[in-house]
Amino acid sequence: MSLDPARLAPMANAIRALSMDAVQAANSGHPGMPMGMADVATVLWSKYLKFDASAPDWADRDRFVLSAGHGSMLIYSLLYLSGYKSPTIEDIANFRQLGSVCAGHPENFLVDGIECTTGPLGQGLAMAVGMAIAERHLNAVYGDELVDHRTWVVAGDGCLMEGVNHEAIGLAGHLRLGRLKVLWDSNNITIDGSTDLSTSEDIPARYRASGWHVVECDGHDFADIDRALAEAAAHDASPVLVACHTVIGKGAPNKQGTSGVHGAALGADEVAAVRTELGWTSEPFVVPDEVLADWRTTGKRGAETHRQWHTRLDGSGKAADFRARMAGELPDDDGLEAYIAGLLAEPKTVATRKASEMALEVLTANIPAMIGGSADLTGSNNTKTKATTPLTGDDYAGRYLYYGIREFGMACAMNGMALHGGVVPYGGTFLIFSDYCRNAVRLSALQQTRAIYVFTHDSIGLGEDGPTHQPVEQLMSLRLIPNLNVFRPCDTIETAECWALALADKDTPSVLALSRQNLPQLRTDAGMLSAKGAYRLRAAKAARKVILIATGSEVEVAVATADALEADGIGADVISMPCMELFESQPQAYKADLLPDVPPEQLLRVSIEAGVTLGWDRYTMTNGLRIGLDRFGASAPAEDLYAKFGITAEAIVPQIKAKIGS
Numbered sequence: 001m002s003l004d005p006a007r008l009a010p011m012a013n014a015i016r017a018l019s020m021d022a023v024q025a026a027n028s029g030h031p032g033m034p035m036g037m038a039d040v041a042t043v044l045w046s047k048y049l050k051f052d053a054s055a056p057d058w059a060d061r062d063r064f065v066l067s068a069g070h071g072s073m074l075i076y077s078l079l080y081l082s083g084y085k086s087p088t089i090e091d092i093a094n095f096r097q098l099g100s101v102c103a104g105h106p107e108n109f110l111v112d113g114i115e116c117t118t119g120p121l122g123q124g125l126a127m128a129v130g131m132a133i134a135e136r137h138l139n140a141v142y143g144d145e146l147v148d149h150r151t152w153v154v155a156g157d158g159c160l161m162e163g164v165n166h167e168a169i170g171l172a173g174h175l176r177l178g179r180l181k182v183l184w185d186s187n188n189i190t191i192d193g194s195t196d197l198s199t200s201e202d203i204p205a206r207y208r209a210s211g212w213h214v215v216e217c218d219g220h221d222f223a224d225i226d227r228a229l230a231e232a233a234a235h236d237a238s239p240v241l242v243a244c245h246t247v248i249g250k251g252a253p254n255k256q257g258t259s260g261v262h263g264a265a266l267g268a269d270e271v272a273a274v275r276t277e278l279g280w281t282s283e284p285f286v287v288p289d290e291v292l293a294d295w296r297t298t299g300k301r302g303a304e305t306h307r308q309w310h311t312r313l314d315g316s317g318k319a320a321d322f323r324a325r326m327a328g329e330l331p332d333d334d335g336l337e338a339y340i341a342g343l344l345a346e347p348k349t350v351a352t353r354k355a356s357e358m359a360l361e362v363l364t365a366n367i368p369a370m371i372g373g374s375a376d377l378t379g380s381n382n383t384k385t386k387a388t389t390p391l392t393g394d395d396y397a398g399r400y401l402y403y404g405i406r407e408f409g410m411a412c413a414m415n416g417m418a419l420h421g422g423v424v425p426y427g428g429t430f431l432i433f434s435d436y437c438r439n440a441v442r443l444s445a446l447q448q449t450r451a452i453y454v455f456t457h458d459s460i461g462l463g464e465d466g467p468t469h470q471p472v473e474q475l476m477s478l479r480l481i482p483n484l485n486v487f488r489p490c491d492t493i494e495t496a497e498c499w500a501l502a503l504a505d506k507d508t509p510s511v512l513a514l515s516r517q518n519l520p521q522l523r524t525d526a527g528m529l530s531a532k533g534a535y536r537l538r539a540a541k542a543a544r545k546v547i548l549i550a551t552g553s554e555v556e557v558a559v560a561t562a563d564a565l566e567a568d569g570i571g572a573d574v575i576s577m578p579c580m581e582l583f584e585s586q587p588q589a590y591k592a593d594l595l596p597d598v599p600p601e602q603l604l605r606v607s608i609e610a611g612v613t614l615g616w617d618r619y620t621m622t623n624g625l626r627i628g629l630d631r632f633g634a635s636a637p638a639e640d641l642y643a644k645f646g647i648t649a650e651a652i653v654p655q656i657k658a659k660i661g662s
């Protein structure tokens with residue numbers, strides 16, 4: 001399509017009008033960014049972006065990521081104008097109101113054409129790195145015929161200023177992700193005012209130093225934008241930054257170029273002034289027929305390419321496999337059943353991080369979609385298996401990413417990979433450093449991605465590295481995140497089960513909290529008991545007086561405590577609770593069977609977990625006993641720490657006896 005400025009200008013102005021009118025109607029939102037990037041976006045969508053508005057789920061579409069998520073009206077406008085089914089003009093008119101899919105920030109779960117949820121600055125771009133990794137990997141597996149697309153990102157000054165940007169572009173440059181194109185809305189404005197207030201960085205130099213190719217353009221000159229995007233599209237040897245020099249709020253005669261247009265409605269007077277300035281005479285939410293027609297033509301631009309792609313897919317002999325991969329389906333037999341049977345026949349005492357590696361050997365051999373990795377703790381997280389050879393700039397067919405010491409960048413990339421589809425990412429670091437990537441874990445949950453976090457060294461049980469490395473509050477705090485399954489398995493069998501559960505849930509991310517120290521195999525039967533979140537590992541033999549509830553490495557302590565109590569004629573159940581979230585979702589009858597509603601004098605509930613006790617009263621009730629660690633740990637061998645902090649049967653039994661008066 002040739003670019004005629006006389007047609008492009010009204011197309012871009014349609015974005016400006018919809019954006020300012022929607023924000024004005026809501027009296028809330030961010031008009032500056034969409035108005036400033038309207039020209040660049042119009043050229044990108046009219047000529048370069050590979051998409052078919054009638055098929056948002058076309059696997060080989062280009063991915064468009066609005067990393068500057070506050071400018072959500074840009075993507076809502078683009079999707080509506082180019083003819084996606086959603087959002088509708090009514091949705092746009094109801095911007096930011098209850099029930100409108102045009103939420104404050106773009107949400108992937110509300111609109112098909114939105115590839116990822118953005119708003120937390122920096123993460124969109126960092127997720128795009130993961131999308132670009134997935135694209136190159138699938139290209140290596142399925143070939144150019146089926147996978148050959150680009151990932152385009154619109155990012156603002158804020159996205160480039162965030163620390164995660166350093167991690168993301170370092171990884172992308174190292175992997176030479178030439179299909180990744182970042183359009184930087186360089187308007188020199190953030191909320192507080194000019195970027196001069198807070199930065200003097202030479203951003204192009206930083207990107208070049210990270211292995212990127214940099215192009216610049218005047219973001220309001222269609223011919224110059226076209227030139228820059230052509231160069232960006234043609235450059236596949238390394239990722240590309242296009243510095244688009246723009247004016248925030250372009251078109252608002254009195255407010256453009258100031259932080260005043262960043263995040264507030266323009267006001268009735270300025271909205272009217274924009275109409276005059278742009279010669280835009282339509283009422284709010286009305287786009288002139290000829291302008292809409294040009295946009296709709298743009299929306300159909302990729303239809304023929306899409307049709308040809310389908311023909312290639314159908315003739316490739318790989319159609320069924322490819323479709324299943326992109327739908328996130330996993331092979332029927334992942335090999336775990338036979339593996340668990342082997343463990344039951346021959347129990348193993350190993351750390352659960354080792355048990356995870358053992359399970360992963362089986363899973364990665366059977367599930368080609370799994371792509372592993374670690375933030376420079378491969379040998380500690382035990383995430384690398386024989387099947388997962390390194391994924392590098394020279395070999396995208398590999399399935400193991402050396403993320404480097406980039407926990408946040410890793411988690412964002414994992415989200416991007418999961419959102420791209422066709423791959424199932426897992427990645428490791430120490431549980432303590434989950435805080436470094438916590439907001440990406442939260443976005444996994446919000447976006448409903450199947451990202452699997454392997455967080456090892458999950459308690460004071462890691463020992464000598466001391467309190468900087470010993471998680472105390474992390475485990476419970478991860479449980480606070482909605483739609484995140486936090487698994488803390490106690491032995492080899494539970495670890496295998498938790499892996500199976502994590503993989504089975506396409507819409508919920510998982511954390512596997514795993515021990516550094518060896519743990520005995522406590523389970524003597526199969527049956528996928530972890531699926532219920534908690535279960536009675538051992539029933540009381542003497543008359544039941546106590547219920548011990550424990551997770552992970554402390555289940556062993558609970559069993560020893562139960563032994564000691566039973567020896568004194570006090571019956572104690574041991575409940576292993578590898579996943580609170582799954583237990584919460586069980587029927588009331590099941591929960592009541594494990595935890596009967598009986599006063600503590602008759603049946604004392606005791607929780608044992610080497611972390612903060614806050615939250616355990618949900619299961620122990622106020623009058624129960626909570627064994628844990630409400631302080632930082634210390635540096636010493638693990639056994640000494642368990643003794644010092646009283647997380648041993650010897651320390652727990654007298655407290656129980658005192659409570660039940662025996």
Ligand SMILES: Cc1ncc(C[n+]2csc(CCOP(=O)(O)OP(=O)(O)O)c2C)c(N)n1
Pocket residue numbers: 032033068070071119120121122155156157158159162185187189190191248262
């Ligand atoms: C991690 C994070 N911190 C802070 C914010 C709040 N915030 C939203 S937009 C913005 C300024 C962004 O500046 P820029 O990217 O240049 O956008 P522009 O003002 O040019 O539209 C800030 C601080 C956020 N959304 N995410």
Ligand SMILES: [Mg+2]
Pocket residue numbers: 156157158185186187188189190
């Ligand atoms: Mg800015």
